[in-house]
Amino acid sequence: MTNLLLAGALALTAAPADTIPKGFLLWEKAAAKKDDNPETNWTVNKRATAKLTVNPCDKAKLASAGRVAARTIVYTSVPDFQKSEQVILYSTKDQAALALADLKAALRTCGSVKSEGSEYRYSGKVVTLGDEGLAVTGQNYAGRKPAIGGERAIVSRKGSALVVYSQAGEWGKPAAADFAAQTKDATKMLGKICAIASC
Template sequence: MATVLVIGSLMGGTSAAHAGTTEIPKGFLLTERAAAAGPVIADEEWWEISNSLSRQLALNPCRTKGKPRDGRVAMRTITYSNSAPSGGGEQLVLYRSTRSTQAAFRKLRADLARCPRRATTKSGSGFGYVGKPLRVGDEALSVAGHFHKRGKRDREPAELGIVARRGAALFVYTDVGNGLGAGRKIVNQAKKMTKKVCGLPRVCG
Protein backbone atom coordinates (compact mmCIF):
# COMPACT_ATOMS: atom_id res chain seq x y z
CA MET A 1 0.00 0.00 0.00
CA ALA A 2 3.03 2.28 0.02
CA THR A 3 2.60 3.19 -3.63
CA VAL A 4 3.66 6.76 -4.33
CA LEU A 5 1.50 8.43 -6.91
CA VAL A 6 2.64 11.07 -9.35
CA ILE A 7 -0.35 12.30 -11.29
CA GLY A 8 -0.60 15.21 -13.69
CA SER A 9 -3.64 17.01 -14.94
CA LEU A 10 -5.19 15.18 -17.85
CA MET A 11 -6.67 18.28 -19.42
CA GLY A 12 -4.26 20.93 -18.13
CA GLY A 13 -5.02 24.49 -17.27
CA THR A 14 -4.60 26.38 -14.01
CA SER A 15 -6.64 29.48 -14.72
CA ALA A 16 -8.82 30.71 -11.89
CA ALA A 17 -12.46 29.70 -12.09
CA HIS A 18 -13.84 31.80 -9.28
CA ALA A 19 -16.77 30.16 -7.52
CA GLY A 20 -17.10 32.68 -4.71
CA THR A 21 -20.84 33.14 -5.06
CA THR A 22 -21.70 29.71 -6.42
CA GLU A 23 -24.22 27.60 -4.54
CA ILE A 24 -25.15 23.97 -5.03
CA PRO A 25 -28.80 23.84 -6.11
CA LYS A 26 -31.19 21.63 -4.20
CA GLY A 27 -31.42 18.21 -5.83
CA PHE A 28 -28.17 18.67 -7.79
CA LEU A 29 -26.28 15.61 -6.58
CA LEU A 30 -26.92 12.31 -8.33
CA THR A 31 -28.15 10.49 -5.22
CA GLU A 32 -29.98 13.44 -3.72
CA ARG A 33 -33.48 12.49 -4.85
CA ALA A 34 -33.17 9.06 -3.26
CA ALA A 35 -31.66 10.56 -0.12
CA ALA A 36 -34.44 13.13 0.21
CA ALA A 37 -37.08 10.42 -0.22
CA GLY A 38 -35.62 8.54 2.73
CA PRO A 39 -35.23 4.82 3.40
CA VAL A 40 -37.19 2.27 1.41
CA ILE A 41 -37.08 -0.06 4.40
CA ALA A 42 -37.44 1.71 7.75
CA ASP A 43 -34.80 0.92 10.37
CA GLU A 44 -32.79 -0.96 7.72
CA GLU A 45 -31.51 1.94 5.63
CA TRP A 46 -30.18 5.37 6.57
CA TRP A 47 -29.56 8.51 4.51
CA GLU A 48 -27.96 11.78 5.56
CA ILE A 49 -27.64 15.05 3.61
CA SER A 50 -25.29 17.70 4.96
CA ASN A 51 -24.25 21.12 3.62
CA SER A 52 -21.58 21.62 6.30
CA LEU A 53 -18.33 23.16 5.08
CA SER A 54 -16.46 21.80 8.09
CA ARG A 55 -16.55 18.14 7.07
CA GLN A 56 -13.42 16.40 5.95
CA LEU A 57 -13.37 14.86 2.49
CA ALA A 58 -15.10 11.48 2.33
CA LEU A 59 -11.70 9.96 1.51
CA ASN A 60 -9.43 10.87 4.42
CA PRO A 61 -6.39 8.54 4.46
CA CYS A 62 -4.62 10.23 7.39
CA ARG A 63 -7.80 10.56 9.50
CA THR A 64 -7.29 14.32 9.58
CA LYS A 65 -9.49 16.17 12.06
CA GLY A 66 -10.49 19.77 12.50
CA LYS A 67 -12.18 22.28 10.23
CA PRO A 68 -10.63 22.41 6.75
CA ARG A 69 -9.51 25.85 5.57
CA ASP A 70 -8.80 25.17 1.93
CA GLY A 71 -10.85 27.76 0.06
CA ARG A 72 -14.12 25.86 -0.21
CA VAL A 73 -17.26 27.97 -0.67
CA ALA A 74 -20.01 25.35 -0.93
CA MET A 75 -20.25 21.68 -0.08
CA ARG A 76 -22.81 18.91 0.04
CA THR A 77 -22.26 15.43 1.44
CA ILE A 78 -24.69 12.52 1.10
CA THR A 79 -24.11 9.29 2.98
CA TYR A 80 -25.99 6.01 2.78
CA SER A 81 -25.75 2.93 4.98
CA ASN A 82 -27.79 -0.18 5.59
CA SER A 83 -27.92 -3.13 7.92
CA ALA A 84 -26.13 -5.48 5.48
CA PRO A 85 -23.80 -3.72 6.44
CA SER A 86 -22.79 -1.74 3.39
CA GLY A 87 -23.10 1.80 2.17
CA GLY A 88 -21.54 4.62 0.23
CA GLY A 89 -21.55 8.31 -0.32
CA GLU A 90 -21.45 11.27 -2.67
CA GLN A 91 -19.70 14.56 -1.97
CA LEU A 92 -19.38 17.74 -4.00
CA VAL A 93 -17.10 20.59 -2.93
CA LEU A 94 -16.90 23.93 -4.75
CA TYR A 95 -13.84 26.13 -4.26
CA ARG A 96 -13.19 29.81 -4.75
CA SER A 97 -10.77 29.09 -7.61
CA THR A 98 -9.36 26.31 -9.74
CA ARG A 99 -6.04 26.81 -7.96
CA SER A 100 -7.63 26.08 -4.57
CA THR A 101 -9.21 22.92 -5.97
CA GLN A 102 -5.92 21.76 -7.42
CA ALA A 103 -4.26 22.28 -4.04
CA ALA A 104 -6.97 20.23 -2.29
CA PHE A 105 -6.51 17.44 -4.82
CA ARG A 106 -2.71 17.50 -4.39
CA LYS A 107 -3.11 17.28 -0.61
CA LEU A 108 -5.33 14.21 -0.87
CA ARG A 109 -2.88 12.60 -3.29
CA ALA A 110 -0.02 13.35 -0.88
CA ASP A 111 -1.99 11.93 2.07
CA LEU A 112 -2.46 8.66 0.20
CA ALA A 113 1.34 8.40 -0.14
CA ARG A 114 2.04 9.66 3.40
CA CYS A 115 -0.52 7.50 5.23
CA PRO A 116 -0.86 4.35 3.11
CA ARG A 117 -1.44 2.13 6.13
CA ARG A 118 -2.99 2.89 9.51
CA ALA A 119 -2.23 0.29 12.20
CA THR A 120 -5.10 -0.10 14.65
CA THR A 121 -3.82 -2.86 16.95
CA LYS A 122 -0.53 -3.79 18.60
CA SER A 123 -0.28 -6.77 16.27
CA GLY A 124 -0.06 -4.41 13.30
CA SER A 125 -3.52 -5.03 11.92
CA GLY A 126 -5.29 -2.06 10.42
CA PHE A 127 -6.72 -0.43 7.35
CA GLY A 128 -5.23 1.62 4.56
CA TYR A 129 -5.72 2.98 1.07
CA VAL A 130 -3.95 2.67 -2.24
CA GLY A 131 -4.73 4.82 -5.28
CA LYS A 132 -4.06 5.00 -8.98
CA PRO A 133 -4.69 7.59 -11.72
CA LEU A 134 -8.05 7.63 -13.46
CA ARG A 135 -9.01 9.43 -16.66
CA VAL A 136 -12.01 11.39 -15.40
CA GLY A 137 -12.40 15.16 -15.49
CA ASP A 138 -9.25 17.27 -15.24
CA GLU A 139 -7.59 14.83 -12.86
CA ALA A 140 -8.81 11.91 -10.78
CA LEU A 141 -7.85 9.00 -8.56
CA SER A 142 -9.34 5.56 -8.13
CA VAL A 143 -8.86 4.52 -4.50
CA ALA A 144 -9.19 1.13 -2.79
CA GLY A 145 -9.24 0.61 0.97
CA HIS A 146 -8.00 -2.71 2.34
CA PHE A 147 -7.75 -4.31 5.74
CA HIS A 148 -4.26 -5.60 6.41
CA LYS A 149 -2.59 -7.85 8.95
CA ARG A 150 1.12 -8.34 9.58
CA GLY A 151 2.12 -6.56 6.43
CA LYS A 152 -0.32 -8.32 4.13
CA ARG A 153 -3.51 -6.77 2.84
CA ASP A 154 -6.76 -8.52 2.10
CA ARG A 155 -7.20 -9.28 -1.55
CA GLU A 156 -10.75 -7.92 -1.72
CA PRO A 157 -11.08 -4.19 -0.95
CA ALA A 158 -13.47 -3.22 1.82
CA GLU A 159 -13.96 0.27 0.39
CA LEU A 160 -13.76 1.82 -3.07
CA GLY A 161 -13.61 5.47 -3.91
CA ILE A 162 -13.27 7.93 -6.77
CA VAL A 163 -12.08 11.50 -6.27
CA ALA A 164 -12.09 13.78 -9.28
CA ARG A 165 -11.55 17.43 -10.05
CA ARG A 166 -13.23 19.49 -12.75
CA GLY A 167 -12.35 23.16 -12.75
CA ALA A 168 -13.17 24.61 -9.33
CA ALA A 169 -15.12 21.53 -8.20
CA LEU A 170 -13.96 18.42 -6.38
CA PHE A 171 -16.27 15.42 -6.06
CA VAL A 172 -15.97 12.10 -4.28
CA TYR A 173 -17.90 8.84 -4.66
CA THR A 174 -17.45 5.95 -2.24
CA ASP A 175 -18.77 2.44 -1.81
CA VAL A 176 -18.31 0.27 1.26
CA GLY A 177 -18.90 -3.45 1.53
CA ASN A 178 -20.03 -4.22 -2.03
CA GLY A 179 -16.75 -5.49 -3.46
CA LEU A 180 -15.01 -4.83 -6.73
CA GLY A 181 -18.26 -4.91 -8.67
CA ALA A 182 -19.19 -1.50 -7.29
CA GLY A 183 -16.17 0.09 -8.94
CA ARG A 184 -17.81 0.62 -12.31
CA LYS A 185 -20.86 2.21 -10.70
CA ILE A 186 -18.90 4.93 -8.89
CA VAL A 187 -16.71 5.58 -11.93
CA ASN A 188 -19.85 6.17 -13.99
CA GLN A 189 -21.20 8.49 -11.28
CA ALA A 190 -18.00 10.51 -11.36
CA LYS A 191 -18.17 10.77 -15.16
CA LYS A 192 -21.74 12.05 -14.98
CA MET A 193 -20.80 14.68 -12.41
CA THR A 194 -17.83 15.76 -14.54
CA LYS A 195 -20.29 16.96 -17.17
CA LYS A 196 -23.04 18.11 -14.84
CA VAL A 197 -20.89 20.30 -12.62
CA CYS A 198 -19.97 22.53 -15.55
CA GLY A 199 -23.57 23.69 -15.57
CA LEU A 200 -22.84 25.62 -12.38
CA PRO A 201 -21.58 29.19 -12.83
CA ARG A 202 -17.84 29.88 -12.55
CA VAL A 203 -16.90 26.24 -12.03
CA CYS A 204 -15.54 25.29 -15.43
CA GLY A 205 -15.32 28.74 -17.05
Protein backbone atom coordinates (compact mmCIF):
# COMPACT_ATOMS: atom_id res chain seq x y z
CA MET A 1 0.00 0.00 0.00
CA THR A 2 2.83 2.36 0.92
CA ASN A 3 4.56 1.61 -2.39
CA LEU A 4 1.37 2.37 -4.31
CA LEU A 5 0.96 5.70 -2.52
CA LEU A 6 4.59 6.56 -3.19
CA ALA A 7 4.25 5.67 -6.87
CA GLY A 8 1.13 7.83 -7.10
CA ALA A 9 2.90 10.76 -5.48
CA LEU A 10 5.86 10.43 -7.84
CA ALA A 11 3.53 10.34 -10.82
CA LEU A 12 1.88 13.55 -9.67
CA THR A 13 5.17 15.38 -9.17
CA ALA A 14 6.46 14.23 -12.56
CA ALA A 15 3.51 15.71 -14.47
CA PRO A 16 3.86 19.34 -15.58
CA ALA A 17 1.30 21.86 -14.43
CA ASP A 18 -1.23 23.14 -16.94
CA THR A 19 -1.28 26.60 -15.37
CA ILE A 20 1.28 29.05 -14.05
CA PRO A 21 0.35 30.22 -10.53
CA LYS A 22 -0.37 33.90 -10.02
CA GLY A 23 2.74 35.69 -8.80
CA PHE A 24 5.12 32.99 -10.07
CA LEU A 25 7.01 35.22 -12.51
CA LEU A 26 9.73 37.49 -11.16
CA TRP A 27 8.24 40.73 -12.45
CA GLU A 28 4.57 40.20 -11.61
CA LYS A 29 4.66 42.31 -8.44
CA ALA A 30 6.18 45.26 -10.29
CA ALA A 31 3.74 44.83 -13.18
CA ALA A 32 0.78 44.90 -10.78
CA LYS A 33 1.68 48.27 -9.28
CA LYS A 34 -0.20 51.32 -10.49
CA ASP A 35 1.94 53.27 -12.93
CA ASP A 36 0.92 56.88 -13.61
CA ASN A 37 3.95 57.60 -15.76
CA PRO A 38 2.72 58.06 -19.37
CA GLU A 39 6.16 57.09 -20.67
CA THR A 40 6.25 53.62 -19.11
CA ASN A 41 3.91 50.66 -19.39
CA TRP A 42 3.58 47.08 -18.15
CA THR A 43 1.52 44.42 -19.96
CA VAL A 44 0.79 40.87 -18.78
CA ASN A 45 -0.35 38.21 -21.24
CA LYS A 46 -1.60 34.92 -19.78
CA ARG A 47 -2.43 33.22 -23.08
CA ALA A 48 -0.62 30.00 -23.99
CA THR A 49 -0.69 31.21 -27.60
CA ALA A 50 1.38 34.35 -26.91
CA LYS A 51 4.10 34.95 -29.49
CA LEU A 52 7.60 33.92 -28.46
CA THR A 53 9.26 37.16 -27.39
CA VAL A 54 12.51 36.27 -29.19
CA ASN A 55 11.28 35.77 -32.72
CA PRO A 56 13.69 36.47 -35.62
CA CYS A 57 11.16 35.61 -38.35
CA ASP A 58 8.25 37.25 -36.47
CA LYS A 59 6.10 34.11 -36.72
CA ALA A 60 3.08 33.74 -34.43
CA LYS A 61 3.45 29.94 -34.32
CA LEU A 62 7.17 29.78 -33.51
CA ALA A 63 7.77 27.32 -30.64
CA SER A 64 4.02 26.96 -30.06
CA ALA A 65 3.54 23.19 -30.55
CA GLY A 66 2.84 21.30 -27.34
CA ARG A 67 2.29 24.32 -25.11
CA VAL A 68 0.02 23.92 -22.10
CA ALA A 69 0.52 27.33 -20.45
CA ALA A 70 2.46 30.57 -20.81
CA ARG A 71 2.79 33.95 -19.16
CA THR A 72 4.47 36.95 -20.74
CA ILE A 73 5.33 40.27 -19.09
CA VAL A 74 6.53 43.20 -21.17
CA TYR A 75 7.80 46.54 -19.87
CA THR A 76 8.21 49.44 -22.28
CA SER A 77 9.68 52.86 -21.69
CA VAL A 78 9.71 55.81 -24.07
CA PRO A 79 11.51 56.32 -26.35
CA ASP A 80 12.90 52.88 -27.16
CA PHE A 81 13.54 50.56 -24.22
CA GLN A 82 11.72 47.28 -23.77
CA LYS A 83 12.28 44.23 -21.61
CA SER A 84 10.30 41.02 -21.39
CA GLU A 85 9.91 37.98 -19.18
CA GLN A 86 8.28 34.86 -20.58
CA VAL A 87 7.69 31.43 -19.04
CA ILE A 88 6.21 28.68 -21.21
CA LEU A 89 5.19 25.18 -20.10
CA TYR A 90 5.05 22.33 -22.61
CA SER A 91 3.34 18.96 -22.38
CA THR A 92 6.69 17.12 -22.37
CA LYS A 93 10.43 17.76 -22.13
CA ASP A 94 10.73 16.73 -25.77
CA GLN A 95 8.22 19.39 -26.85
CA ALA A 96 10.18 22.04 -24.95
CA ALA A 97 13.43 20.85 -26.57
CA LEU A 98 11.75 21.03 -29.98
CA ALA A 99 10.65 24.61 -29.22
CA LEU A 100 14.26 25.65 -28.57
CA ALA A 101 15.35 23.83 -31.73
CA ASP A 102 12.70 25.79 -33.66
CA LEU A 103 14.17 29.04 -32.36
CA LYS A 104 17.67 27.99 -33.43
CA ALA A 105 16.33 27.21 -36.90
CA ALA A 106 14.64 30.63 -37.06
CA LEU A 107 17.94 32.30 -36.16
CA ARG A 108 19.50 30.61 -39.19
CA THR A 109 16.58 31.27 -41.53
CA CYS A 110 16.08 34.92 -40.60
CA GLY A 111 19.60 35.78 -39.48
CA SER A 112 19.68 38.97 -41.54
CA VAL A 113 16.99 41.52 -42.42
CA LYS A 114 18.08 44.31 -44.75
CA SER A 115 16.50 47.74 -44.99
CA GLU A 116 17.60 50.99 -46.58
CA GLY A 117 21.07 51.86 -45.28
CA SER A 118 21.14 49.22 -42.54
CA GLU A 119 20.93 45.54 -41.75
CA TYR A 120 19.52 43.84 -38.66
CA ARG A 121 21.36 40.63 -37.77
CA TYR A 122 20.51 37.83 -35.37
CA SER A 123 22.91 35.34 -33.87
CA GLY A 124 22.76 32.72 -31.13
CA LYS A 125 25.43 31.32 -28.84
CA VAL A 126 25.05 28.21 -26.70
CA VAL A 127 25.33 28.95 -22.97
CA THR A 128 25.39 26.67 -19.93
CA LEU A 129 22.06 27.41 -18.31
CA GLY A 130 19.35 24.91 -17.36
CA ASP A 131 19.29 21.77 -19.50
CA GLU A 132 20.22 23.87 -22.52
CA GLY A 133 20.52 27.58 -23.09
CA LEU A 134 21.00 30.18 -25.77
CA ALA A 135 22.20 33.78 -25.71
CA VAL A 136 20.54 35.60 -28.61
CA THR A 137 21.88 38.84 -30.04
CA GLY A 138 19.88 41.04 -32.37
CA GLN A 139 21.88 44.02 -33.64
CA ASN A 140 21.47 46.79 -36.17
CA TYR A 141 24.45 47.31 -38.49
CA ALA A 142 25.49 50.05 -40.88
CA GLY A 143 27.77 48.20 -43.25
CA ARG A 144 30.15 46.21 -41.07
CA LYS A 145 29.85 48.49 -38.06
CA PRO A 146 27.32 47.99 -35.25
CA ALA A 147 24.79 50.82 -35.26
CA ILE A 148 22.49 51.89 -32.43
CA GLY A 149 19.64 49.49 -31.77
CA GLY A 150 19.31 45.84 -30.88
CA GLU A 151 18.19 43.22 -28.40
CA ARG A 152 19.86 40.76 -26.06
CA ALA A 153 18.05 37.69 -24.79
CA ILE A 154 18.65 34.60 -22.73
CA VAL A 155 16.50 31.60 -23.63
CA SER A 156 16.80 28.46 -21.52
CA ARG A 157 15.02 25.15 -21.24
CA LYS A 158 14.73 23.16 -18.06
CA GLY A 159 12.63 20.04 -18.27
CA SER A 160 9.33 20.86 -19.95
CA ALA A 161 9.69 24.64 -19.51
CA LEU A 162 11.20 27.42 -21.56
CA VAL A 163 12.18 30.71 -19.89
CA VAL A 164 13.00 33.86 -21.83
CA TYR A 165 14.46 37.17 -20.62
CA SER A 166 15.08 39.88 -23.18
CA GLN A 167 16.05 43.54 -23.36
CA ALA A 168 15.80 45.75 -26.44
CA GLY A 169 17.00 49.33 -26.85
CA GLU A 170 19.99 51.44 -27.81
CA TRP A 171 22.57 48.67 -27.72
CA GLY A 172 25.88 49.33 -29.45
CA LYS A 173 28.62 46.85 -30.20
CA PRO A 174 27.64 43.43 -28.76
CA ALA A 175 29.45 42.39 -25.57
CA ALA A 176 29.19 39.55 -23.07
CA ALA A 177 28.20 42.01 -20.33
CA ASP A 178 24.99 42.80 -22.26
CA PHE A 179 23.48 39.56 -20.93
CA ALA A 180 24.18 40.06 -17.21
CA ALA A 181 20.69 41.10 -16.07
CA GLN A 182 18.92 38.56 -18.28
CA THR A 183 21.17 35.73 -17.08
CA LYS A 184 20.59 36.69 -13.45
CA ASP A 185 16.80 36.62 -13.88
CA ALA A 186 16.86 33.40 -15.90
CA THR A 187 18.97 31.72 -13.20
CA LYS A 188 16.47 32.75 -10.52
CA MET A 189 13.55 31.40 -12.53
CA LEU A 190 15.32 28.14 -13.38
CA GLY A 191 15.92 27.65 -9.66
CA LYS A 192 12.20 27.33 -9.04
CA ILE A 193 10.72 26.27 -12.37
CA CYS A 194 10.61 22.56 -11.45
CA ALA A 195 7.81 23.39 -9.00
CA ILE A 196 5.52 23.67 -12.04
CA ALA A 197 7.44 21.92 -14.85
CA SER A 198 8.38 18.32 -15.41
CA CYS A 199 12.10 18.13 -14.69
